Amino acid sequence: MSSSNHRLAAIVVALVGLIPASASGSPDAELGRRIYREGSLPSGQPVEGTVVGDVNLRGAQVSCTACHRRSGFGTSEGGAFVPPIVAPWLFGTDPPGRADLFSKLFQEVQGEQVRAKLRAQQVRPPYSAPSLAAALRDGRDPNGRPFDAVMPRYRLSDADMAHLV
Amino acid sequence: MVALIGWLVVTSASAQRDPAQHDDHAHHSQAAAGTSYSRVVEAYEPPPVTLVDRSGEAVLFSEAVRHDGPLLLQFIFTTCPAVCPVLSGTFAAARDGLPPEVRMVSISIDPEQDTPARLRDYADRFRAGTDWRFLTGSRHDVVRVQKAFAAYRSNKMQHQPLTFLRPAAAAHWVRLDGFLSAADLVVEVEKASKVSLEPGRG
Numbered sequence: 001m002s003s004s005n006h007r008l009a010a011i012v013v014a015l016v017g018l019i020p021a022s023a024s025g026s027p028d029a030e031l032g033r034r035i036y037r038e039g040s041l042p043s044g045q046p047v048e049g050t051v052v053g054d055v056n057l058r059g060a061q062v063s064c065t066a067c068h069r070r071s072g073f074g075t076s077e078g079g080a081f082v083p084p085i086v087a088p089w090l091f092g093t094d095p096p097g098r099a100d101l102f103s104k105l106f107q108e109v110q111g112e113q114v115r116a117k118l119r120a121q122q123v124r125p126p127y128s129a130p131s132l133a134a135a136l137r138d139g140r141d142p143n144g145r146p147f148d149a150v151m152p153r154y155r156l157s158d159a160d161m162a163h164l165v
Numbered sequence: 166m167v168a169l170i171g172w173l174v175v176t177s178a179s180a181q182r183d184p185a186q187h188d189d190h191a192h193h194s195q196a197a198a199g200t201s202y203s204r205v206v207e208a209y210e211p212p213p214v215t216l217v218d219r220s221g222e223a224v225l226f227s228e229a230v231r232h233d234g235p236l237l238l239q240f241i242f243t244t245c246p247a248v249c250p251v252l253s254g255t256f257a258a259a260r261d262g263l264p265p266e267v268r269m270v271s272i273s274i275d276p277e278q279d280t281p282a283r284l285r286d287y288a289d290r291f292r293a294g295t296d297w298r299f300l301t302g303s304r305h306d307v308v309r310v311q312k313a314f315a316a317y318r319s320n321k322m323q324h325q326p327l328t329f330l331r332p333a334a335a336a337h338w339v340r341l342d343g344f345l346s347a348a349d350l351v352v353e354v355e356k357a358s359k360v361s362l363e364p365g366r367g
Contacts, residue, residue, distance in 0.1 A: 051250075051251050051254060051344075052200050052251060052255060052344050052345065052346040052347075052349075053200060053346040053348070054258060054346045054347045054348055055251065055254040055255050055257075055258040055346065055347055056254070056258065057250055057251075057254050061250040061290065062250070066246050066247075066250075067246050067247040069246075075246060075247065076322075077245070077246060077247045077248050077322050077323075077324075078248050078322070078323060078324050078325045078326055080247045080248055080326075082247055149200045149344055149346075150247060150248075150251050150344055
């Protein structure tokens, strides 16, 4: 588990460096961790996200780790492939040949829907703090391609976003 | 988008029906929210098993699905990370938009973990009222129900995001495979209630 802590710290540290000086409040990695892991905001309120266009979910069930897992490596469930969101993948490009890497990491045979999604890889530029914020709010990657409808579109204030990204 | 198209292709390949289908929209609906799901009408026979609801009461499955009005049914498990919060969330979000006579049933596919107490916690997450039943039971009986609805996977993580809709007591079931928005679900209930359903057609 400590390696995932290191990884998370790496994400946060990498991003804190990208935040412009004019951002309000000072970003707090611990508060960001609570949003990421527990789905709770600094105010104590649960995080809110909208899935499939009009279904609002809140709290731990829409925390990042609920689907992307504590490791950040994602998962596959039924027809849903949940991709990794670890720092090297977000801030590098989605490595080519991810289907092979997936086979190394996930020992179980995957259903055909997941295999199709894995292979339908999209080339995208690395994320930055602003494009990551847009991804979380608007559900699109830096090319403007929309995420799957199951990925929540989050309601996050600028201050809360700064803790997270 | 490419991933969605890939998914759609795979879905249509795995749900081979009468090739003389004319109305493609009846099968693969792509709503504005970017959701897409497949739709087919089937006849399902509820098995003669007894399940347990979230208050711990035993209930015959045939009783649990006995209802004159529209009935919606999903298979869930309370520790499900990605799929079930969306499935159950859609039931919850659609509740106000659906006619009051609609009933919902959610059945656990992880009955050893999903005790009545766990089902109560899960139901509370979605503010489920008395019009929405949550059922668990013995593994043997729960598997029988899943098989009766052609929804059984030996690995619960391979479970498909299925929603079953029966518009009236004597009707066939509409099998919806994929993620629906609340608006999609309301439209499907309306649509099913208007026509008499024949198996294999949308």
